[in-house]
Amino acid sequence: MPEPSPSKPGRRAREREERRQVILDAAEAVFTAQGYQNANMAAIAARAEFSVGSLYHVFPNKEGLFAEVALRKLENSMQAIRDHLAQADGWHAQLDGFARHYLAWGCGYLLDILRTFKEVFNPQDHLSDGIFARFLTI
Numbered sequence: 001m002p003e004p005s006p007s008k009p010g011r012r013a014r015e016r017e018e019r020r021q022v023i024l025d026a027a028e029a030v031f032t033a034q035g036y037q038n039a040n041m042a043a044i045a046a047r048a049e050f051s052v053g054s055l056y057h058v059f060p061n062k063e064g065l066f067a068e069v070a071l072r073k074l075e076n077s078m079q080a081i082r083d084h085l086a087q088a089d090g091w092h093a094q095l096d097g098f099a100r101h102y103l104a105w106g107c108g109y110l111l112d113i114l115r116t117f118k119e120v121f122n123p124q125d126h127l128s129d130g131i132f133a134r135f136l137t138i
Contacts, residue, residue: 028069
């Protein structure tokens with residue numbers, strides 16, 4: 001059997017990465033719709049059309065899966081910024097593009113980020129309830 005070239009992953013590696021991306025897409029949708037606390041591996045597996053055991057074969061637990069979803073979002077955002085900076089003409093255009101991307105990303109995800117921090121780090125804290133409620137009125 002021929003060896004895969006170093007620059008091109010073999011079929012199994014490609015399939016494994018495709019499964020991983022499908023699971024991450026499903027997890028992102030479930031975390032967004034249900035929140036971190038209400039999301040579970042069974043719901044993510046159903047959304048991805050995999051068995052729960054298959055998810056645990058790829059990701060050790062919900063926390064690890066959530067971390068991978070967050071990292072992927074951050075990496076995608078950073079790549080978009082790098083792409084813009086590479087195409088921008090001069091530092092003014094680079095700064096303008098960076099600021100626009102940062103604000104658009106922050107506004108688009110800020111409520112999800114705040115809700116997740118509230119759920120994950122201290123769901124019983126009444127002070128964070130007040131801050132979160134106030135933020136929603138802004």
